[in-house]
Amino acid sequence: MTREPPGPETILRATQVTKRFGGFTAVDTVDFTLGCRERVGLIGPNGSGKSTFVNSVTGVISVDHGSIEFNGMDITNLPSWRRARLGIARSFQIPRPFKNQTVIQNIEVPLMYAVGDRDPDEISAKANAILAQIGLSARRNDSPRSLTQVDLRKLELGRALAAQPRVLIADESMAGLSDPEVDEVLEVLFKLSADGISIVLIEHIMRAVVRFSQRIVVLVAGKKIADGDPREVMSHPEVERAYLGQ
Amino acid sequence: MSQELLFNALITGLFLGGFYAAVSVGITIAFGMLDIVNIAHPAFIMLGAFIAFYLNSNFGIDPLVASLIAILPAFIGGRLFYKIYYYAFERHGEESLQGLAFFFGILFIVEVGLLLVFGVDYRFVEANYIRKTIDLGYISLPLRLVIPMIAGLTIVAAIHLFTSRSFLGRAILAVSQDPGALRIVGGNPVRVKEIAFGLSIATAVVAGALLIIIQPVEPSLGREYIGRVFAICVLGGMTSLSGTVVASFVVGIAEALTTTFGGPSWAPAVAFGLLILTLIVRPEGIFGR
Amino acid sequence: MNAIGHTAPLPATSISSRRVRRYLVPIAASVLIVLFGFAVLDWISFEYAYLATYTILQYVVLATAWNILGGYAGYVNFGVAGFFALGVYTCVFNYKTLQLPLPVIIMVAGLIAGIVGLGMGYLTLRLRGVFFSIATLAFAIVLNTVFNNWRFVGGARGVPVLRPDAPLFFGTYPRYLFGLILFLAIAAVLIARAIEYSWLGRGLAAIRDDEIAAECSGVPALRLKLIAATISGGLIGMAGAPFPYFITYVDPASAFNLTIAVNTVAMPVIGGMTSWVGPVIGAVLLGTLQQVTTVTISSALSLMLVGILLVTFVALAPRGIIGLIKSLQRQSP
Numbered sequence: 001m002t003r004e005p006p007g008p009e010t011i012l013r014a015t016q017v018t019k020r021f022g023g024f025t026a027v028d029t030v031d032f033t034l035g036c037r038e039r040v041g042l043i044g045p046n047g048s049g050k051s052t053f054v055n056s057v058t059g060v061i062s063v064d065h066g067s068i069e070f071n072g073m074d075i076t077n078l079p080s081w082r083r084a085r086l087g088i089a090r091s092f093q094i095p096r097p098f099k100n101q102t103v104i105q106n107i108e109v110p111l112m113y114a115v116g117d118r119d120p121d122e123i124s125a126k127a128n129a130i131l132a133q134i135g136l137s138a139r140r141n142d143s144p145r146s147l148t149q150v151d152l153r154k155l156e157l158g159r160a161l162a163a164q165p166r167v168l169i170a171d172e173s174m175a176g177l178s179d180p181e182v183d184e185v186l187e188v189l190f191k192l193s194a195d196g197i198s199i200v201l202i203e204h205i206m207r208a209v210v211r212f213s214q215r216i217v218v219l220v221a222g223k224k225i226a227d228g229d230p231r232e233v234m235s236h237p238e239v240e241r242a243y244l245g246q
Numbered sequence: 247m248s249q250e251l252l253f254n255a256l257i258t259g260l261f262l263g264g265f266y267a268a269v270s271v272g273i274t275i276a277f278g279m280l281d282i283v284n285i286a287h288p289a290f291i292m293l294g295a296f297i298a299f300y301l302n303s304n305f306g307i308d309p310l311v312a313s314l315i316a317i318l319p320a321f322i323g324g325r326l327f328y329k330i331y332y333y334a335f336e337r338h339g340e341e342s343l344q345g346l347a348f349f350f351g352i353l354f355i356v357e358v359g360l361l362l363v364f365g366v367d368y369r370f371v372e373a374n375y376i377r378k379t380i381d382l383g384y385i386s387l388p389l390r391l392v393i394p395m396i397a398g399l400t401i402v403a404a405i406h407l408f409t410s411r412s413f414l415g416r417a418i419l420a421v422s423q424d425p426g427a428l429r430i431v432g433g434n435p436v437r438v439k440e441i442a443f444g445l446s447i448a449t450a451v452v453a454g455a456l457l458i459i460i461q462p463v464e465p466s467l468g469r470e471y472i473g474r475v476f477a478i479c480v481l482g483g484m485t486s487l488s489g490t491v492v493a494s495f496v497v498g499i500a501e502a503l504t505t506t507f508g509g510p511s512w513a514p515a516v517a518f519g520l521l522i523l524t525l526i527v528r529p530e531g532i533f534g535r
Numbered sequence: 536m537n538a539i540g541h542t543a544p545l546p547a548t549s550i551s552s553r554r555v556r557r558y559l560v561p562i563a564a565s566v567l568i569v570l571f572g573f574a575v576l577d578w579i580s581f582e583y584a585y586l587a588t589y590t591i592l593q594y595v596v597l598a599t600a601w602n603i604l605g606g607y608a609g610y611v612n613f614g615v616a617g618f619f620a621l622g623v624y625t626c627v628f629n630y631k632t633l634q635l636p637l638p639v640i641i642m643v644a645g646l647i648a649g650i651v652g653l654g655m656g657y658l659t660l661r662l663r664g665v666f667f668s669i670a671t672l673a674f675a676i677v678l679n680t681v682f683n684n685w686r687f688v689g690g691a692r693g694v695p696v697l698r699p700d701a702p703l704f705f706g707t708y709p710r711y712l713f714g715l716i717l718f719l720a721i722a723a724v725l726i727a728r729a730i731e732y733s734w735l736g737r738g739l740a741a742i743r744d745d746e747i748a749a750e751c752s753g754v755p756a757l758r759l760k761l762i763a764a765t766i767s768g769g770l771i772g773m774a775g776a777p778f779p780y781f782i783t784y785v786d787p788a789s790a791f792n793l794t795i796a797v798n799t800v801a802m803p804v805i806g807g808m809t810s811w812v813g814p815v816i817g818a819v820l821l822g823t824l825q826q827v828t829t830v831t832i833s834s835a836l837s838l839m840l841v842g843i844l845l846v847t848f849v850a851l852a853p854r855g856i857i858g859l860i861k862s863l864q865r866q867s868p
């Protein structure tokens with residue numbers, strides 16, 4: 001795990017990112033930066049374009065306009081697997097585990113491919129370490145079909161972790177979880193941040209976002225309407241309006 | 247000389263196109279709207295053709311009448327079929343990989359079944375309009391092509407009216423875009439899909455009856471139609487009915503031109519070739535979203 | 536501890552014992568199978584036995600090869616007939632021109648089919664799984680039409696193929712064909728097994744389970760799919776190369792055989808698609824069943840049986856026979 005000196009360097013920069021689907025503009029000229037070791041929250045009502053934005057950044061979909069830079073390198077046209085190998089990892093809003101493989105096998109895939117390990121013993125050891133880190137060691141040989149929601153979301157995080165990322169985008173990792181479960185996941189995320197990973201937290205659970213983020217970005221109808229200190233952003237009139245509805 | 251040939255080829259292609267529209271509208275519904283990869287669709291067309299043959303040779307029933315008779319049983323059968331498909335596959339959210347293998351098996355079973363019952367010989371129907379043509383100077387319009395084209399376009403028009411005017415029809419369009427929203431307005435997505443699939447099969451069976459008016463049939467003919475049907479669906483942009491119609495004419499004319507100037511042995515490759523080309527170059531089709 | 540008293544480091548020993556299991560055992564098993572196969576058939580000394588077994592072994596190759604792309608990666612290839620025919624017609628072309636020995640032609644056929652598989656894959660593997668499958672079917676039919684029109688290799692009418700003398704070692708030609716296809720079957724299984732246990736196999740499995748999530752985990756999906764398509768297509772082509780000498784009359788109808796196409800899909804589905812064992816089980820069981828029913832009832836009915844079995848298994852036992860065995864194991868204490 002690389003340890004960056006804390007600093008203002010930007011590790012991820014999205015400039016004027018725009019994505020249209022037919023006549024509908026999902027993401028509209030969004031600028032977004034993520035600093036080294038920074039914790040940024042990304043919020044917005046349903047359908048505001050958050051997941052589309054994440055998909056653009058991770059390379060799942062291409063952008064119609066704009067650019068994405070990672071660590072100073074232009075990655076706008078790179079396929080998602082290259083971005084994963086460079087160090088951008090994400091969890092999915094709706095967990096997408098490899099259903100026909102065991103929990104530990106799920107963790108091993110990014111170890112083999114994003115990190116490039118080939119030695120079975122090394123892979124095994126690292127996978128077990130990650131399982132311990134996220135608290136899934138007991139479920140090592142279980143099928144994802146038998147996991148609870150919490151465990152599935154932990155598995156998502158674990159898989160993202162296994163890619164040894166510099167940037168982790170956690171897309172609604174806490175949806176549908178109870179209060180103590182939310183805190184469980186938050187603790188894992190805090191620990192990851194302390195280990196040097198820059199994290200983007202996309203969430204609807206406000207107390208988690210406010211507690212976790214050093215900075216909050218708000219997307220509404222595809223446009224960024226706020227970007228700054230959590231308390232300031234949360235009391236911004238437009239943000240309140242977006243959430244309370246017209 | 248060659249101009250007359252060209253003109254006749256175009257006319258033939260146009261007529262075939264109208265017929266192909268009827269053949270493909272079912273796939274537009276099943277695959278384009280419902281995401282069900284029913285590659286066994288041509289098998290149901292052949293089923294329709296042989297039902298028409300059976301009714302014609304044993305009871306002297308006109309194939310057009312036979313097609314009308316067959317609509318209701320085909321619709322019910324299609325609904326039943328969807329129920330089976332749903333319980334085996336969609337309910338579990340299984341990959342369409344298995345659905346594909348399932349329909350592949352059905353395609354095979356139907357073809358072999360027809361082979362066992364009717365044998366390998368070409369079968370045809372007798373009706374008083376089949377050998378007649380309308381002569382307009384240069385061009386002769388064989389009724390056996392004209393009638394299926396008119397019937398075919400009528401079917402597509404009927405489906406269009408149904409999906410744009412009736413609640414059930416609009417529910418089908420809705421379910422293809424957003425099943426959740428459909429639930430909110432009180433529709434039951436599963437039942438809507440079931441009806442849509444029944445409709446799809448019904449159109450296939452009717453198209454089969456039209457097919458046997460155009461030409462004699464034998465069980466393995468269905469295979470040619472796999473490519474045609476999906477080529478038209480993809481070319482037409484998958485969900486668009488008007489796209490299906492235009493694409494049907496494109497394929498019909500392309501085939502007719504190839505047959506006239508290249509020889510009939512190349513005709514099967516036309517639709518498939520167009521399909522491959524479309525998938526590679528412009529997968530959204532002509533009318534794609 | 537060896538005699539002098541030094542202890543060998545523990546990890547090295549476990550690595551070499553793993554190597555033994557992974558390489559020596561399969562190779563030893565293969566040699567045994569070859570010896571056993573020849574021994575049994577020679578003892579029966581019934582010419583037809585060689586040919587009957589040929590068909591089953593051919594299906595082992597086809598089913599195993601298909602499964603590399605279909606079962607491991609999840610991309611269903613309906614164009615099996617196309618690749619098979621490429622092998623068939625490579626052999627026919629050679630028969631009418633260079634007359635190179637069959638083993639060479641098998642390699643050439645594999646190369647050609649592999650390259651075509653790569654090319655077709657490059658064009659179509661970017662499409663969603665469903666469109667890929669339809670495109671493969673289209674490809675097979677287009678190829679069928681091409682061969683139908685190519686007069687030199689027989690066109691629609693076909694061309695007879697005479698069996699030459701068998702190489703000295705083998706005695707009769709059927710025995711030679713049997714040996715070749717046995718070799719191919721073992722090679723195919725060993726290759727599939729090697730892929731399955733390797734990092735390539737794990738990547739393919741991830742693609743099968745969720746391609747987008749796999750890509751986000753660093754799996755270069757298109758590359759891996761292309762590798763699978765090339766190997767799969769190449770092996771299927773190799774299976775087609777000896778076929779002309781087997782049936783002695785080649786026309787597009789027999790080369791683009793629907794039976795072969797359906798069987799190649801049905802056998803892995805019925806046997807189980809996640810492992811190399813499944814296609815072998817499927818090929819042996821279904822192949823033997825068909826040989827029996829074709830002779831006792833009728834060939835059309837035996838085809839019907841394949842279709843019914845395919846549909847039943849896909850609907851009720853999607854994990855195949857392997858899956859059924861595994862769930863039985865789970866239930867019994």
